[in-house]
Amino acid sequence: MLNWDALFAPLFICLARISDVSIGTIRIIMIGRGNRLLASLLGFFEVIIWLLAIGQVFKNLDNVASYLAYGLGFALGNFIGISIENKLALGYQIVQIVTEDNLKTLSMLLREEGFKVTHLYASNERERLDFLYLITPRKKVSQAMQIAREFDPNALISVSDVRSAYPQLSHSRGRRWRAILKKK
Incomplete structure (x- = not known):
């Protein structure tokens, strides 16, 4: 049985x-x-x-x-x-991009896709370096990386988690809804 x-x-x-x-x-x-x-x-x-x-x-x-x-x-x-x-894909990540190509063009391409991009300058003993820095929702990291790879397949891209950021990060979609609701 x-x-x-x-x-x-x-x-x-x-x-x-x-x-x-x-x-x-x-x-x-x-x-x-x-x-x-x-x-x-x-x-x-x-x-x-x-x-x-x-x-x-x-x-x-x-x-x-x-x-x-x-x-x-x-x-x-x-x-x-x-x-x-x-x-x-909860939370945000920092994407840092270093490339030998013109970062202003890449910065513009990323901004056209809705990313908020900061262009930073640094230097070491041998050369001046430019890199892009963006904090983005994790769901959009692969999109940012794809844009950077299409622009420069040899770009150095690093991604790290963000525990918190101030001022508080918000989704642009949420702001749009708040603006619509305020009008009514």
Whole structure:
């Protein structure tokens, strides 16, 4: 006779671990971005789900499949959590571009696409360097990099995360909606 608990428990454990680890991955990213409220809320649900999963493991100590499901759920939860975070692309990143070509032209191309660009000058012992610096939503970083690569395939591009920026960065779309609402 088929024991449904022996089949259901590992499946439940695996799905619960996928859920709690995925939530935990997003929570850790929110902590790194300084989003305390969302991180706390996610942490609450993460722990509740974890307690349900570990409770099933202890209830089924004689079922080796429960242990394997726990490990598999952890591994898949990390993978899925990172995938979700990449799709959400929350926050901002700094894109720095150094090229030997005319940066004013590249700066103009980026501005035409809606990027706010700062052109900076620096020097080392041998030469003067120009580079472009922009802070942009993560969802638009690949677009900025594509424009720079099309302009100069040998451009040096570095990207790093922004925890915070002052004054507060806002999406241009949001300002447009506020302007429309103010008119009414």
